[in-house]
Amino acid sequence: MNGTIAAFKSCREQNDTVTYYINEMPSMAKSMNWKDSVKAFIEPWSGPECYDGIPSGCRKGLMELLDSVTSLADIVMELLSEGLGLEPGRLKELTCLESKKIRCHYYPYCPQPDLAMGLKPHTDNSIIAITMQNHVNGLQAKHGQEWVEIKPKDEGVIVNVGDLLQIISNDQYKSVIHRVKANSSRDPRISFGFFFNPGEEDYYGPLPELVTPTKPALYRNCNMAEIRKVENVDDTGIKVLVNSFKL
Numbered sequence: 001m002n003g004t005i006a007a008f009k010s011c012r013e014q015n016d017t018v019t020y021y022i023n024e025m026p027s028m029a030k031s032m033n034w035k036d037s038v039k040a041f042i043e044p045w046s047g048p049e050c051y052d053g054i055p056s057g058c059r060k061g062l063m064e065l066l067d068s069v070t071s072l073a074d075i076v077m078e079l080l081s082e083g084l085g086l087e088p089g090r091l092k093e094l095t096c097l098e099s100k101k102i103r104c105h106y107y108p109y110c111p112q113p114d115l116a117m118g119l120k121p122h123t124d125n126s127i128i129a130i131t132m133q134n135h136v137n138g139l140q141a142k143h144g145q146e147w148v149e150i151k152p153k154d155e156g157v158i159v160n161v162g163d164l165l166q167i168i169s170n171d172q173y174k175s176v177i178h179r180v181k182a183n184s185s186r187d188p189r190i191s192f193g194f195f196f197n198p199g200e201e202d203y204y205g206p207l208p209e210l211v212t213p214t215k216p217a218l219y220r221n222c223n224m225a226e227i228r229k230v231e232n233v234d235d236t237g238i239k240v241l242v243n244s245f246k247l
């Protein structure tokens, strides 16, 4: 029996290509989120079988969405490069969009929403995240000391700056703290997020073009192996990567 218990526990805590979960790190969590989630990693080196674990009913839809969202992410990266005063292709050159993670959340009705959270405050570790939500409210972003509602909009998408882009841009872009309230509506709240990261075991840090004597590097260089190690310890904390590589 102990073997079966250990095997089941490891299923729940596994870090596979596709994982079903409530909290990213259940054993480290002080409280659980009021939601159900599935996440899938789509790495440049993974074959078509990486899609197999995605629930069959939404697999095709998610894959199609991933294609369109990736095209959108390409355009967003060009605009973000230009916003830094760089050539439009500069961020793309860094393979910033090669490694992808999809996270889908189902927030069921919560009878006591004031006593729970749908998803605790966090910043995304990624370069950027593009998310979509159904018609049920709940997402909030922190602006100064205030929590601002990000209201659902038909066909609208939300683009979040992640910690890694904050590092690469030497703080010219800041990752956004956001959270999801527990769902007080009888309709479930549904969201999909597409998280983009570099794909190679290369060095990342503030871009040399953005470092000057008056704006020295705020972060040390780090490689993807180091980044993944930090992510694996805490995937949904606030400014986890930013604080890990700060000089």
Ligand SMILES: O=C(O)CCC(=O)C(=O)O
Residues within 6 Å of the ligand: 103, 105, 119, 124, 131, 132, 133, 139, 178, 180, 190, 191, 192, 193
């Ligand atoms: O459910 C949402 O709208 C946000 C999800 C989110 O922030 C995340 O998965 O990192």
Ligand SMILES: [Fe+2]
Residues within 6 Å of the ligand: 122, 123, 124, 178
């Ligand atoms: Fe997030």
